Amino acid sequence: VQLRESGPGLVKASETLSLTCAVSGGSISDVYWSWIRQSPGKGLEWIGYVYDTYTATTKYNPSLKSRVTIATDTSLNHLSLRLTSVTAADTAVYFCARLTSEGDAFDVWGPGTLVTVSA
Amino acid sequence: SYDLTQPPSVSVSPGETASITCSGQSFPDQYSYWYQQKPGQAPVLLIYKDTERPSGIPGRFSGSSSGTTVTLTISGVQAEDEADYYCQSADSDGTYVFGGGTKVTVL
Numbered sequence: 001v002q003l004r005e006s007g008p009g010l011v012k013a014s015e016t017l018s019l020t021c022a023v024s025g026g027s028i029s030d031v032y033w034s035w036i037r038q039s040p041g042k043g044l045e046w047i048g049y050v051y052d053t054y055t056a057t058t059k060y061n062p063s064l065k066s067r068v069t070i071a072t073d074t075s076l077n078h079l080s081l082r083l084t085s086v087t088a089a090d091t092a093v094y095f096c097a098r099l100t101s102e103g104d105a106f107d108v109w110g111p112g113t114l115v116t117v118s119a
Numbered sequence: 120s121y122d123l124t125q126p127p128s129v130s131v132s133p134g135e136t137a138s139i140t141c142s143g144q145s146f147p148d149q150y151s152y153w154y155q156q157k158p159g160q161a162p163v164l165l166i167y168k169d170t171e172r173p174s175g176i177p178g179r180f181s182g183s184s185s186g187t188t189v190t191l192t193i194s195g196v197q198a199e200d201e202a203d204y205y206c207q208s209a210d211s212d213g214t215y216v217f218g219g220g221t222k223v224t225v226l
Contacts, residue, residue, distance in 0.1 A: 034215070044154075044162065044205055046215040059213045095161055103168050104209035105152040109161035 001026040003096050003110035010116050011090075017083040017115055021096030028052055028077045032099035034106060035070060035081045037092040045092075049099060050079060091117045121145055123206050123218035130224045137193040139221045141206030144187060151189035152207040153182055155200075156220075162205060166191060193223070201225045 007019035021033070035047040048060035050070040060068050069082040083090060093112040100107035123143040131137040141151060151169050154162035164173055166182035169189060179194045193200055206218040 036217075043220040044207075044217040046217065049215075061214060097161075100164075100167070102171070103150055103152075104215065105164055105167040105207070106154075106162070107164050107167075107173065109163075112161055 001098060001108050003098070003108060005094060005096055005110045005113040007094075007113060007115070009114060010118055011086055013087055013117055013119055014085055017081070017086050017090060017117075019081045019094055019096075019113065019115070020078050021080070021110055022076075022078045024077070028072050028074055028079065033070075033072065033079045034097050034099055035079075036095045036097055036106070038095070038112070039089075039092045042092075047081065047083075047094075086117045088117050088119070091115065121210065121216065123208060123216055125204075125206060125218040125221045127219070128222045128224065130226055131193075131196045132226045133198060134195055137196050137200070137223055139191045139193075139204050139206075139223070140188055141190070141218050142188045143206075143208060143216075143218075145208045145210060145216075146187045146189055147184055149208045149210070151182065151184060153180075153191045154205045154207065156203045156205065165204075196223075196225055198225050 002024045004022045011017045029052050032051045034049040048070050051057040052072040067084045072079045093114050095112045096110045097106040098108040121144050153166040156162040169184045170182045181192045183190045204221045
């Protein structure tokens with residue numbers, strides 16, 4: 001399985017950040033998929049996950065929950081991230097990652113995409 | 120939620136052993152996971168479920184657990200092991216958290 005993030009590299013403050021993650025080499029179904037971000041020079045922050053079942057179960061970081069939506073599109077075999085009302089603090093490299101069936105580990109990652117929030 | 124605490128940096132000479140600790144109230148109830156990240160790259164899973172190594176990860180990387188502290192040990196450190204290392208765990212409510220990261224410098 002390979003993952004590749006894509007989306008605008010520059011977003012204006014107060015607007016919505018939208019990214020997609022293309023999944024190749026495997027199905028998006030029946031797998032937990034996550035978004036994780038890393039601010040410049042900082043550590044990793046888990047954003048949330050989506051599980052592609054009939055009910056599309058999601059779980060979000062409580063600190064971001066009010067602004068985040070993660071979804072899957074089985075027809076395109078990709079997942080998406082929407083983050084509303086962005087500020088400079090949302091400037092980061094955004095990674096998509098797969099949660100392994102061997103417990104709560106992220107075993108496959110995309111290369112990441114840098115999103116900068118401008119004033 | 121809870122925090123995972125790691126030392127900001129560890130320095131080690133080639134061939135020696137580096138130990139990176141991670142403390143958190145989720146341990147030992149929840150498993151720990153470890154990642155290596157080199158500059159400009161995505162993290163790579165090194166250890167899962169406290170002590171297990173994914174295929175392809177060298178045997179010099181090992182994990183252990185004792186009470187509320189888990190440890191990543193790199194035996195016989197090589198120059199290529201210079202990187203940032205992150206611990207990670209899961210909360211009982213289904214959320215995930217990473218430690219602040221430890222920069223390993225090979226002298």
